Amino acid sequence: MRATSVLGVTVTVTSIQLRPGSGIVALCRHGRHRQAIGIPDLLLPESAPAGWAWVEAYRH
16 A cells, blocks of 8 residues: 545555546545545655556556
8 A cells, every 4th residue: 555645635545446437546545535536646656656657658
């Protein structure tokens, strides 16, 4: 699990999924709240996780 920020709130990315109609999304958690966020909408963490080059390619 990795932490990132969504709208100024620190969230934990618990998994990545491919959803029809939504594309690739990160399942994010903040406390008891959970939400799917599109990969292009996530900020790059300070230390990029393994495989992040694929995320950058997806953004283009």
